[in-house]
Amino acid sequence: MKYVELPHNKKLNLLNDHDGGWANLEQSKWCLHCNQSFTGLAVRVYEENGRLWLECGTPACGGSPIDWAPYPWWDDKHPATIEYFNTHPEEKRRQDELAE
Numbered sequence: 001m002k003y004v005e006l007p008h009n010k011k012l013n014l015l016n017d018h019d020g021g022w023a024n025l026e027q028s029k030w031c032l033h034c035n036q037s038f039t040g041l042a043v044r045v046y047e048e049n050g051r052l053w054l055e056c057g058t059p060a061c062g063g064s065p066i067d068w069a070p071y072p073w074w075d076d077k078h079p080a081t082i083e084y085f086n087t088h089p090e091e092k093r094r095q096d097e098l099a100e
Helices: 008-018 079-087 089-099
Strands: 002-004 028-031 036-039 044-048 051-055
Touching: 008 051, 079 089
Parallel strands: none
Antiparallel strands: 002 044, 028 036, 044 051
C-alpha cells in the first residue's frame, strides 16, 4: 500500500465518488469504525493495484467510506448528534417523522 497526496479538488472529487455528500474538505464525518470525527482534509488516500482508496482521517483507523456517517445516528444523546441536528434542523424533522 502506497499513500498518495492529491490536489484538493481531486481529493474532493474522489471523496464524492466513493462516499457522496462532501461539500468541501473542511466538512466532518463520523467514523463508525473508530467512533471519531474527522474532516475530508484528514482522509488518507492510498494506491493499490492501480486504484485509489480512502481511509478514515483518524490516525491508525482503517475505516473506509462504508463506515462513515454525517453523525453518530445511533445515539440521540451524543454531543455530535445533537450538534448535527442543531445545524441541520430539516434532518431532525425527517428523523422525527420516520420515528412516528
